[in-house]
Amino acid sequence: MIALLQRVSQARVDIAGQTVGAIGPGLLALVCAEPADTPAVGLKLLNKVLKLRVFADGAGKMNLSLQDVGGGLLIVSQFTLAADTSGGNRPGFTHAAPPALGESLYDAFVAAARAAHPQVATGRFGADMQVHLVNDGPVTIPMRLTA
Secondary structure, three states: OEEEEEEEEEEEEEEOOEEEEEEOOEEEEEEEOOOOOOHHHHHHHHHHHHHOOOEEOOOOOEEEOHHHHOOEEEEEEOHHHHOEOOOOOOOEOOOOOOHHHHHHHHHHHHHHHHHHOOOEEEOOOOOOOEEEEEEEEEEEEEEEOOO
């Protein structure tokens, strides 16, 4: 499973002009399932996301996690994270999970996040979404975990 994390001061997802998910300070997690992924891989990734120390402590060092600071978590599905750009100028997406599997794994990731963290917002799988964010830092962390 692939995630691209962005530390944000605020972020929201709009669909057809309506805001469907929004957070204040926290993490925006763009997530992508791959064909060999399982809910267990998603849970392992989620645990890393929640414990990743990317927020400043009193000394200004990145020593605090999302759980430590009580920030929001905005989870957005993004199959394009699995893009293959090795040939030609048009990316291929065969490394992304098929839509039914991708949606199932995304839903499991979101359910686990809601069970583990008090402030979770989401986009909508497969929708045409506009993601608005203010990247804080900027801090952007790519993550990939496999089975």
